[in-house]
Amino acid sequence: MKRFKKLWICLFMIVLLLPWSANGFERVKFGVISDPHTAMPASGTKDEFKMQLSSVDLLKNAVNEFNKIPGLDFVILLGDITLNAEPWNVEMVKSTMDGLRAPYYIVTGNHDISIVPTPPKPGAPPSMGEYIGVTRSVFSWTFQGHGYNGPNPWWSLDPVPGLHIIGLDTNVPGIWGGTVPANELAWLDQDLYANRDKLTIVFSHHGFVTWHKDEESAAWKQYDWFxxxxxxxxxxxxxxxxxxxxxxxxxxxxxxxxxKVNDIYYIVHPSVSSYPMRYTVYTLTPNELSWVSEDIPISPAVAKKAKANCIGKDGEWWRCSDMPLGAAGDKKMLEFFEAKEFMKGRLPVRFKSYR
Ligand SMILES: [Fe+2]
Ligand SMILES: [Fe+2]
Incomplete structure (x- = not known):
């Protein structure tokens, strides 16, 4: 009888631990930062909505914060790593990120590849300019081993057994909008099929859902390019x-x-160098994804200026149509950018195949 009791206890433990052992990990901790738009001081560098003059310090401080976290498995940088793809800023970001104790992975942003003049869409504001910075391939070869693995500007890998992560390239040179071209979509489909037994997170610079009604059409300042x-x-x-x-x-x-759209959670992230200047730390288990988003340490003067520059002045393109100049519009805009209620959260994992 005693032997049977032991057997039942063993069976119970196996059933309890099955999801963990099948997924291959119990707990993964990873950091996310985005849009540092890093700009080493040069002529024309100034603090605007993007706090260019503080951008180097902000990125370094974010790296410092990540280095204080024990057991961090990896860090993701979600693109727009430079102001405008300047080669010297790409190298500066590389050397700063190389200071991370954890492995790091990068996806390319629209400000990270050569900006060539192209005719804007009818009625659109001017494109980002005519500056020729690094090319898409120079960028991805610079960061080989940090996601990129060969000539493709997109990638996938398993940072820990049982977890698959994908880094998409969503950029179109010359515009700040994006797309995922047919050959990349075909690769994505194949990659997901080949790795269908692993919990998967997809990372990209541009997103796949809208966060404000202005993003649903080109009617307001080309916001459909978000x-x-x-x-x-x-x-x-x-x-x-x-x-x-x-x-x-x-x-x-x-x-x-x-x-949440059709069972998938889409999560957007703050910039390192524009208000509210935060980094995010995620904890993933086979059952849930939880996070804490924190302000990057910086002087009170810089934090105050970033907040003031976020509200900005008339003509700033990131002010939505229902956030007019004035106290009420400013308040609405700050609430939209701060999103304080989402600084901590937890979401269930959809992947139930193993349970
Ligand atoms: Fe950006
Ligand atoms: Fe961007």
Whole structure:
């Protein structure tokens, strides 16, 4: 009888631990930063909505904060690492990120590749300029081993057994909007099929959902360039695979927010160098993803200026149509960017195949 009791206890323990052993990990801790827009001081460098003059310090301070966290498995940098793809700023970011104790991975942002003059869409504001910075391939070869593995500007890898992460390239040279081209979509589909037994997180610079009604059309300052042009097509591929629970992106420069579309959670991340200047630490278990988003340490004077510059002045393109100049509009705008209620949170994992 005693032997049977022991057997039942063993069986119970096996059932209890099955999800963990099947997924291959018990707990993964990773950091996320986005849009540092790092700019070493040069002529024309100034603190605006993007706090250019403080951007180097802000990135270094974020790296310092990550280095204080015991057991951090990896860090993701979600693109727009430079002001405008300047080669010297790419190298500066590389040397700063190399100071991380944890491995780090990067996705490319629209400000990280050569900006060539192209005709804007009808009625659109001018594109980012005519500066020729590093090319897409120079960028991805610079960061080989940090996600990139060969000539493709997109990548996937398993940072720990049982967890698969994907870094997409969503950029179109010459515009600040994005798309995921057909050959990359085909690769994504194949990669998800080949790794369908692993919990999967997708990382990208541009996102696949909207965060404000202005983003649903080109009517307001080309705000439809915040999500990729073919977001519905990308989401349809992700939705085919139940191992995809989360899609994390930057580009929008607002505090962490999330929304659920057809069982997948889409999470947007703040910029390192524009208000509210935060870094985020995630803890993933086979059952849930939780996070804490913290202000990057910086002097009170810089923090105050960043907040003032976020409200900005008339003509700033990041002010939405329902956030007019004035006290009420400013308040609404700050609440939208701060997203204080989302600084901490937890979401369930969708992947139930092993339970
Ligand atoms: Fe950005
Ligand atoms: Fe961007």
């Amino acid at each position: 999500p990729v042009d073919n977001a519905r097509e990308v989401r349809a591929i992700l939705e085919k695979y139940p191992q995809v629970s989360f899609s994390l992106n930057g580009h929008r420069h607002i505090g962490v927010r999330y929304q």
